[in-house]
Amino acid sequence: MALQRILVTGGAGFIGSSLCERLIEEGHTVLAYDSLFRGKKSNLASIEGNSRFHFMQGDVRDVDRLDDALEVLGGVDIVYHLAAVNGTKWFHEAAHSVIDVNINGTLRTLELAMSCEARYVLASSPEAFGEAKQQPIQNGNEMTFTDPSLHQRHSYGASKYLDEIACQHAARDGLDVRIVRPFNAYGPRLLGDEYGQVVAMFFSSVLNNTPLKMHNGGKQTRSFTWITDTVDGFYRAGLMDAALDGTPLTGGAFNIGSTEEVSIQSLQQAVFEAVAADSTWSQAMPEVQHEDGYHGDVSRRLPNCSEAEARLGWKPTTSLNQGLTMMWNSLR
Numbered sequence: 001m002a003l004q005r006i007l008v009t010g011g012a013g014f015i016g017s018s019l020c021e022r023l024i025e026e027g028h029t030v031l032a033y034d035s036l037f038r039g040k041k042s043n044l045a046s047i048e049g050n051s052r053f054h055f056m057q058g059d060v061r062d063v064d065r066l067d068d069a070l071e072v073l074g075g076v077d078i079v080y081h082l083a084a085v086n087g088t089k090w091f092h093e094a095a096h097s098v099i100d101v102n103i104n105g106t107l108r109t110l111e112l113a114m115s116c117e118a119r120y121v122l123a124s125s126p127e128a129f130g131e132a133k134q135q136p137i138q139n140g141n142e143m144t145f146t147d148p149s150l151h152q153r154h155s156y157g158a159s160k161y162l163d164e165i166a167c168q169h170a171a172r173d174g175l176d177v178r179i180v181r182p183f184n185a186y187g188p189r190l191l192g193d194e195y196g197q198v199v200a201m202f203f204s205s206v207l208n209n210t211p212l213k214m215h216n217g218g219k220q221t222r223s224f225t226w227i228t229d230t231v232d233g234f235y236r237a238g239l240m241d242a243a244l245d246g247t248p249l250t251g252g253a254f255n256i257g258s259t260e261e262v263s264i265q266s267l268q269q270a271v272f273e274a275v276a277a278d279s280t281w282s283q284a285m286p287e288v289q290h291e292d293g294y295h296g297d298v299s300r301r302l303p304n305c306s307e308a309e310a311r312l313g314w315k316p317t318t319s320l321n322q323g324l325t326m327m328w329n330s331l332r
């Protein structure tokens with residue numbers, strides 16, 4: 001595919017900033033658009049001075065500001081929509097904003113892509129499947145949500161589900177839309193504060209020697225995916241004109257995740273092992289504290305990535321142990 005003008009919403013975030021780096025590396029012109037609610041401009045430091053890179057602070061629900069962004073970019077060929085209120089604690093505490101940004105941000109950026117006839121890539125989530133009973137997670141499985149009076153965890157997943165509906169509707173109307181579902185991406189820029197995500201939170205406990213919180217016994221399993229692999233999935237889903245077999249990619253939904261199923265308890269052990277292998281680190285490991293009552297925490301979240309492999313030629317290349325070692329070295 002030729003060089004493109006690309007808008008990345010949520011471009012200062014964890015995945016967005018790494019995607020911008022990859023897009024710039026490949027020669028495209030990129031505008032990262034972000035409210036900086038959770039992302040940081042410093043995430044984009046390595047490409048800030050590049051003449052093909054632009055940054056604009058703005059809300060993804062603000063259509064006038066989005067128009068300003070298009071003017072700076074000189075039009076748009078691909079919209080990568082990653083802006084969202086991410087971080088599990090927010091799903092409970094700020095359900096209104098989580099829903100508002102997910103749904104209205106997606107509708108506004110879909111309208112923008114339609115008006116410019118741009119390709120559109122949605123960052124959805126395995127949480128769009130809710131408390132998925134069927135594993136591995138794959139297209140066609142049921143998407144299952146619990147009674148909202150119990151907890152509001154699914155403010156995030158249920159609005160990602162509606163985002164997917166809006167995308168499939170736009171695809172039927174002729175927009176070239178692709179959906180990517182990342183499974184627990186991790187890497188050095190992942191936020192490790194109380195609103196952060198599990199791998200970074202565990203490393204943060206080690207670095208600061210604060211108690212490491214283990215929810216619901218740590219038996220639940222996840223699929224942890226090194227950031228470069230995740231970004232490669234986004235890159236292929238957005239930049240390929242057609243699938244490897246020549247079929248159209250529009251309406252395609254791709255799970256992008258490692259198929260190494262890891263319990264949270266094993267993740268904690270693997271984090272401690274990565275740290276223990278560092279002979280220059282002498283601090284004691286933090287205490288592990290068990291906490292229950294963490295609502296909506298599904299027991300398994302394992303992807304079937306055969307569509308991404310067959311149609312995009314995507315496969316993860318980094319094992320959990322390799323990734324954790326790289327992350328630890330980078331955090332130190």
Ligand SMILES: NC(=O)c1ccc[n+]([C@@H]2O[C@H](COP(=O)([O-])OP(=O)(O)OC[C@H]3O[C@@H](n4cnc5c(N)ncnc54)[C@H](O)[C@@H]3O)[C@@H](O)[C@H]2O)c1
Nearest residue numbers: 010013014015035037038039059060082083084123184185
């Ligand atoms: N990290 C993962 O493993 C993972 C898993 C599943 C889905 N996703 C999805 O991928 C996308 C990127 O996730 P991430 O891990 O990089 O999260 P992130 O929080 O680091 O990035 C999201 C970015 O969106 C920005 N943002 C929030 N509200 C905004 C608004 N109203 N207007 C403009 N920008 C706004 C934030 O400031 C942040 O920089 C999100 O849509 C997320 O839901 C991520």
